[in-house]
Amino acid sequence: MSKLYFIRMKDIWQSVSAQDTLFWLANIYLFLEYVRPQTLYPSIAVIPFARITIALGMLFLLLGNLNRFVKNPVNKLMIMMLLVILISSANALSPGIAFSKVSDFISWIFIYFIIVNAINTEDRFLIFMLAFLLYSFKMSQFSFLNWVATGFSFRREGTGGGPGWFNNSGEFGIQMCIFLPLASCFYYALHQYWSRLKKGFFLLFPLTALTGAISCSSRGALVGVVSILLFMLFKTKNKLKVLFIVITTICLVYVLLPDKQKERLVASGQDNTSVSRLQLWGVGLDMVRRHPVLGVGYRNWGVAQTEVYGVQNQLLPHNVFIECAAELGLSGFLCFVLLIGYTFYNNYQSRKLLGSSADGRFLSLMADGLDAALVGYLVSGFFVTVLYYPYFWINLSMTVALRNVAVSRVETVPVVAHDAGVSLQQAGAR
Structure with missing residues (x-):
C-alpha cells in the first residue's frame, strides 16, 4: 500500500x-x-x-x-498514424493547409511518449491522475456555480469549462464524460483511507461532473453519461448494487434536467441541429466514397466542402469517426480503430497482471475508469469534431502508462519476495 x-x-x-x-x-x-x-x-x-x-x-x-x-504496440500505431497523416497531406486537396497543421499531431505523439515514460510507478500515476482530476474539478465546479447563478435554468449555449480546449459547451461536456468515471473509480478505490471531510470533497468530483454534463446543454454529453453507466453495469460483477446506482443517477439527471433540455432530447433526429448533422455525416461518407484510401487530406474537411461541394459557410463534421475517415481515408480510420482497440486491450492486460490482490486494487479500478472514460468519449464524440483534442490522446497515454506500471509491479514482486526469504503469497499479503 x-x-x-x-x-x-x-x-x-x-x-x-x-x-x-x-x-x-x-x-x-x-x-x-x-x-x-x-x-x-x-x-x-x-x-x-x-x-x-x-x-x-x-x-x-x-x-x-x-x-x-516503454515498449507497447501502441508506439508503432502512433507512428503508423503519423505516416498516414503525412501521406494523406501530400495527396490532400490542399497540401499547404495539411502540412501547416501536421505539427499539431506530432505534438500529440511527443506528449504520448513523454507521459508513458515519465509515469512509470504507481505513486507517479496516482499523482498524475490526481492532478488530472483536480484540473477537471476546477472546470466542473466553475460550471456548477454558473448553473446555480442562472437558477438551474436551460441556456442553449450551455456552461463551458473556461478558456481553451473546453470553452465550448459540447467540448466541455465530453471532458465531463471522461471526468465522471475516472473520478468515480478514484473515489471507490481510495475512500476507505480518507476522513469524512476528505470523502465529502472527493465525492464532489463525480457529482459536479454529472451536473456539468447536464448544465452544458449538450445532448451528446447526456448520451455519453448514459453509455458510461450502462458500460459500468455491464462490466461489474456486483450488478445489483451498480444497477441501483445507475437507476438513481438516471432519476437524478431527469429531475435536474431543465424542461427545454428534455424537449430537445425528445426532438432529437428531427430538429434543425440534428438534420444539419445528418447531412454533414452524409457529406463525410461521400468524401470517403470519393477518396477511400487517404481521404481528402489531413485537416482538409473545409477545403473539400468549398471546392467539391460548393459550401461557403463551412460546418465541421461533428463526428470523430467521420472526421477521421473523411480526412485520412480508411487507412487513417483503421489506425484510429486499432488505437481504440489497444486502449481496451491494454487496460485488460493491466487488470490481468494485477489480479484480484488488494495491493493492486487502485490500479485495477483506474483501468476500469480509463475504459469507461474512453466509452464516454467515443459516444459523446460521435456528435462533436474533437479527434485532435486532448481527450483521446491523454486517455491513451495514461492507459499505456498504467499498463507499464502493472508490468513493473509483476516483475519486481518476485525479486523482493526472494530477497526477503518469503513466498510470493506472503509478499502479496503485505
Missing part, C-alpha cells in the same frame, strides 16, 4: 519533490493544457509555454530514458 493513498499534502509534496525532471515536465504540460494560465492571462501568452515544455520533455526523454523506453 502506498502512503499516498491517504492524499496528504505533505506526503504528496515529498514524493513530487523527489521525482526527476521528466516527471515534472509531464505534470507542467498537464497544468498548461488543462488550466491554461496562458489563456487566462493574455499578457504571458507571448511565450509558447506548452510547446517549450513538450520540447524540453522530449529532450530529457531522449537524453535520459532512451535505454528504458
Whole structure:
C-alpha cells in the first residue's frame, strides 16, 4: 500500500519533490493544457509555454530514458498514424493547409511518449491522475456555480469549462464524460483511507461532473453519461448494487434536467441541429466514397466542402469517426480503430497482471475508469469534431502508462519476495 493513498499534502509534496525532471515536465504540460494560465492571462501568452515544455520533455526523454523506453504496440500505431497523416497531406486537396497543421499531431505523439515514460510507478500515476482530476474539478465546479447563478435554468449555449480546449459547451461536456468515471473509480478505490471531510470533497468530483454534463446543454454529453453507466453495469460483477446506482443517477439527471433540455432530447433526429448533422455525416461518407484510401487530406474537411461541394459557410463534421475517415481515408480510420482497440486491450492486460490482490486494487479500478472514460468519449464524440483534442490522446497515454506500471509491479514482486526469504503469497499479503 502506498502512503499516498491517504492524499496528504505533505506526503504528496515529498514524493513530487523527489521525482526527476521528466516527471515534472509531464505534470507542467498537464497544468498548461488543462488550466491554461496562458489563456487566462493574455499578457504571458507571448511565450509558447506548452510547446517549450513538450520540447524540453522530449529532450530529457531522449537524453535520459532512451535505454528504458516503454515498449507497447501502441508506439508503432502512433507512428503508423503519423505516416498516414503525412501521406494523406501530400495527396490532400490542399497540401499547404495539411502540412501547416501536421505539427499539431506530432505534438500529440511527443506528449504520448513523454507521459508513458515519465509515469512509470504507481505513486507517479496516482499523482498524475490526481492532478488530472483536480484540473477537471476546477472546470466542473466553475460550471456548477454558473448553473446555480442562472437558477438551474436551460441556456442553449450551455456552461463551458473556461478558456481553451473546453470553452465550448459540447467540448466541455465530453471532458465531463471522461471526468465522471475516472473520478468515480478514484473515489471507490481510495475512500476507505480518507476522513469524512476528505470523502465529502472527493465525492464532489463525480457529482459536479454529472451536473456539468447536464448544465452544458449538450445532448451528446447526456448520451455519453448514459453509455458510461450502462458500460459500468455491464462490466461489474456486483450488478445489483451498480444497477441501483445507475437507476438513481438516471432519476437524478431527469429531475435536474431543465424542461427545454428534455424537449430537445425528445426532438432529437428531427430538429434543425440534428438534420444539419445528418447531412454533414452524409457529406463525410461521400468524401470517403470519393477518396477511400487517404481521404481528402489531413485537416482538409473545409477545403473539400468549398471546392467539391460548393459550401461557403463551412460546418465541421461533428463526428470523430467521420472526421477521421473523411480526412485520412480508411487507412487513417483503421489506425484510429486499432488505437481504440489497444486502449481496451491494454487496460485488460493491466487488470490481468494485477489480479484480484488488494495491493493492486487502485490500479485495477483506474483501468476500469480509463475504459469507461474512453466509452464516454467515443459516444459523446460521435456528435462533436474533437479527434485532435486532448481527450483521446491523454486517455491513451495514461492507459499505456498504467499498463507499464502493472508490468513493473509483476516483475519486481518476485525479486523482493526472494530477497526477503518469503513466498510470493506472503509478499502479496503485505
